[in-house]
Amino acid sequence: MKKLSSVAGRVLMASRLALVGLAWPTAHVLAAEQQVSAKQDATATASGEVRRVDAAAGKVAIKHDAISDLELPAMTLVYQASPALLTNIKPGDRVRFTAARQNSKYIVTAISN
Numbered sequence: 001m002k003k004l005s006s007v008a009g010r011v012l013m014a015s016r017l018a019l020v021g022l023a024w025p026t027a028h029v030l031a032a033e034q035q036v037s038a039k040q041d042a043t044a045t046a047s048g049e050v051r052r053v054d055a056a057a058g059k060v061a062i063k064h065d066a067i068s069d070l071e072l073p074a075m076t077l078v079y080q081a082s083p084a085l086l087t088n089i090k091p092g093d094r095v096r097f098t099a100a101r102q103n104s105k106y107i108v109t110a111i112s113n
Contacts, residue, residue, distance in 0.1 A: 043100040043109070044069035050093045050113075051076055055086040060108060062097065070101050081108040089113060 048064030063076040079099060089095065089111060097111040 040104065041100070041102055042070050043098065045096065045098045047094065047096045050089055050091050050095055052078075052091055053086055053089055055083045055089075058083050058086070060086055060089060060111070062095065062108075067099070070099060070106070072106075077106060079106045079108045081111065085111050 044067050046064050046067045048062040050060060051063055052059075052061040054060075058081055059078055060081050061076055061078045064072075065074045066072060079097075085108060093113040095111050095113045098109045100107050100109055
């Protein structure tokens with residue numbers, strides 16, 4: 001999280017400097033913005049245990065170990081998912097899943113038991 005804060009801080013500082021005519025070269029600002037965007041949207045594959053399923057609402061709670069690519073510690077997290085993905089999934093199932101962070105939301109894009 002410190003890296004993200006540092007990059008976001010540099011982008012903020014660059015925008016403030018631009019207001020007073022001391023802007024960094026554009027390449028630095030663009031690179032920093034790309035790093036922030038890359039950290040915000042990420043995908044990873046992991047395994048875990050299903051705790052709850054609400055297929056109608058498109059939600060599944062999965063207990064999993066740390067997922068470093070998504071910067072998630074070991075936890076139980078409620079993910080959004082397409083109801084079609086959840087038809088054969090039930091509490092207690094050990095699953096392998098692919099999750100993505102999109103616009104600060106966690107979404108299961110694939111899941112199998």
